[in-house]
Amino acid sequence: MSTSTQSAASIQRLQHKRQTLEDAYSPPANFLEIDVCNPETHGVNKDRYTDYEVRMRTNLPVFRLKESSVRRRYSEFEWLRGELERDSKIVVPKLPGKALRLQLPFRGGGDGRFDDEFIEERRRGLEDFINKVAGHPLAQNEKCLHMFLQEQTVDRGYVPGKVRTT
Amino acid sequence: SFFGLVSQGAEIDIVLDGQESRKTAELKLEDGRKERLPLYYDGETVSGKVNILVKKSGTKLEHQGIKIEFVGQIDLYFDRGNRHEFVSMVRELARPGILTQGVCYGFEFVNVEKPYESYSGANVRLRYYLRVTVVKRLSDLVKEQDICVHTLAQYPDLNSSIKMEVGIEDCLHIEFEYNKSKYHLKDVIVGKIFFLLVRIKIRHMEVQIIRRELAGSGPAALNESETLAKFEIMDGAPVRGESIPIRLFLSGYDLTPSMRDVNKKFSVKYYLNLVLVDEEERRYFKQQEITLFRRAEKRRRPIANSYIEQAIFHHRTAQFGQQQQPTTRAQQQQSQATPPLTTPEDAAAAAISPGRHGDANNSAADSPELESGSTHVSPALPAARSAPGIKDVLGEDDDDNY
Numbered sequence: 001m002s003t004s005t006q007s008a009a010s011i012q013r014l015q016h017k018r019q020t021l022e023d024a025y026s027p028p029a030n031f032l033e034i035d036v037c038n039p040e041t042h043g044v045n046k047d048r049y050t051d052y053e054v055r056m057r058t059n060l061p062v063f064r065l066k067e068s069s070v071r072r073r074y075s076e077f078e079w080l081r082g083e084l085e086r087d088s089k090i091v092v093p094k095l096p097g098k099a100l101r102l103q104l105p106f107r108g109g110g111d112g113r114f115d116d117e118f119i120e121e122r123r124r125g126l127e128d129f130i131n132k133v134a135g136h137p138l139a140q141n142e143k144c145l146h147m148f149l150q151e152q153t154v155d156r157g158y159v160p161g162k163v164r165t166t
Numbered sequence: 167s168f169f170g171l172v173s174q175g176a177e178i179d180i181v182l183d184g185q186e187s188r189k190t191a192e193l194k195l196e197d198g199r200k201e202r203l204p205l206y207y208d209g210e211t212v213s214g215k216v217n218i219l220v221k222k223s224g225t226k227l228e229h230q231g232i233k234i235e236f237v238g239q240i241d242l243y244f245d246r247g248n249r250h251e252f253v254s255m256v257r258e259l260a261r262p263g264i265l266t267q268g269v270c271y272g273f274e275f276v277n278v279e280k281p282y283e284s285y286s287g288a289n290v291r292l293r294y295y296l297r298v299t300v301v302k303r304l305s306d307l308v309k310e311q312d313i314c315v316h317t318l319a320q321y322p323d324l325n326s327s328i329k330m331e332v333g334i335e336d337c338l339h340i341e342f343e344y345n346k347s348k349y350h351l352k353d354v355i356v357g358k359i360f361f362l363l364v365r366i367k368i369r370h371m372e373v374q375i376i377r378r379e380l381a382g383s384g385p386a387a388l389n390e391s392e393t394l395a396k397f398e399i400m401d402g403a404p405v406r407g408e409s410i411p412i413r414l415f416l417s418g419y420d421l422t423p424s425m426r427d428v429n430k431k432f433s434v435k436y437y438l439n440l441v442l443v444d445e446e447e448r449r450y451f452k453q454q455e456i457t458l459f460r461r462a463e464k465r466r467r468p469i470a471n472s473y474i475e476q477a478i479f480h481h482r483t484a485q486f487g488q489q490q491q492p493t494t495r496a497q498q499q500q501s502q503a504t505p506p507l508t509t510p511e512d513a514a515a516a517a518i519s520p521g522r523h524g525d526a527n528n529s530a531a532d533s534p535e536l537e538s539g540s541t542h543v544s545p546a547l548p549a550a551r552s553a554p555g556i557k558d559v560l561g562e563d564d565d566d567n568y
Binding site: 062 | 334336354356358360367408411444446448
């Protein structure tokens with residue numbers, strides 16, 4: 001009824017600026033890739049621990065380094081999660097499990113938390129976690145995230161704060 | 167002589183004049199069922215006949231009078247017993263007497279005012295109905311017949327576009343534009359989204375139509391939001407400089423006109439909600455109020471029914487306050503009541519609300535709302551967001567649910 005009497009002009013697309021070729025074909029401004037890989041177990045017997053390489057490539061201006069590679073262990077991921085929960089206003093995603101049961105002695109079969117399967121599952125969970133977190137605009141504001149991703153060591157005595165002034 | 171008799175001795179039937187040729191409209195009843203009712207306009211005469219049939223021939227129905235009422239009322243569901251009649255007219259059909267057989271009375275409510283549109287919502291209902299009452303000693307016989315009322319509005323003189331730049335500092339800047347701020351119910355929303363800065367990974371973008379019903383007033387007021395439509399306008403990741411068109415046909419959706427403070431009891435507002443979803447299911451959104459109105463249908467033939475012609479002349483336009491005469495005074499009122507769109511009001515209304523959600527199915531991530539940087543109104547037209555009766559909405563805190 002009404003649409004048939006409507007002129008083509010009244011439902012025509014609004015005028016828009018043409019996109020420049022540069023904008024169309026440049027690398028996108030949202031490039032952010034974080035890999036959690038190369039798990040390595042250090043130490044012997046009781047004092048063993050596993051850490052992972054956290055490798056980051058980005059072109060987001062908020063990150064100081066466009067490429068970085070650091071080694072982090074599970075407890076440091078936990079630390080990051082705690083800092084973000086306290087300081088940022090985001091709902092922080094969950095980490096993969098703590099595997100408390102596996103740490104008890106005499107747990108039958110395999111290497112417990114140094115089991116290859118367990119490490120691989122944990123690696124995947126940590127990768128999902130850090131990608132979700134690092135891509136969040138509000139988390140990108142937090143100094144703890146930048147330190148976690150781009151400083152060689154995590155200084156737990158740092159002064160918490162924001163990176164951007166907004 | 168019988169107690170608790172189900173058949174009360176008489177059957178009442180209300181027959182409206184011209185029912186065969188009259189247009190009908192669907193309205194939702196309180197239990198959710200839909201009913202088709204005859205359609206009337208403001209100023210139109212409501213007339214017809216009341217047939218009363220005595221059930222068993224030979225019985226006598228003694229009564230203390232028969233009357234018919236035309237009622238317009240607002241029911242607030244959550245406040246049982248809170249029924250407010252804003253129109254109430256009575257006609258006496260019969261003095262006290264005795265009915266022995268079927269009888270037929272004519273009635274006519276001449277040019278009766280119907281200032282508001284019928285509305286059936288989540289917490290409030292506005293209805294018009296005829297009620298025949300046969301008054302008896304113990305309990306009255308009552309029969310009701312609902313009608314549906316539509317209010318028509320003129321196409322507004324001033325209908326500026328909505329154009330705004332919003333975003334999250336350093337992460338996402340977009341400019342959205344909708345071609346009008348007031349749309350009729352069969353209109354098309356034509357718009358576009360222009361990406362100025364994209365530092366997040368967007369997966370898709372959609373436009374939603376949201377109805378917000380505010381029933382009651384003060385601390386007991388109830389706010390009910392319903393998403394009436396979700397319309398995907400983009401699939402995939404945009405980059406800077408891209409422009410995404412919007413063309414959303416409203417006739418496909420179950421919409422009513424915007425209602426502003428109807429009899430100071432309730433309001434119905436409509437919003438366009440622009441939602442961007444990123445790769446991690448985070449939702450970024452910007453809500454914008456629009457005004458919907460019901461336009462008189464264009465007729466190709468001359469109007470046969472003179473009642474309808476009279477009704478349009480006499481109608482009260484709730485939204486635009488345009489009297490048929492004097493037009494100049496109405497237009498002057500309109501321009502005086504128009505405050506301009508300003509940036510600070512927008513920023514206040516569109517502040518980031520972290521930790522809240524635009525949609526129930528998202529629990530993991532936050533939904534930052536987009537802050538506006540600057541506000542534009544299409545040049546050469548003053549910002550005509552207000553007309554007599556419409557308050558400027560930008561300062562209100564609409565974002566309790568988001």
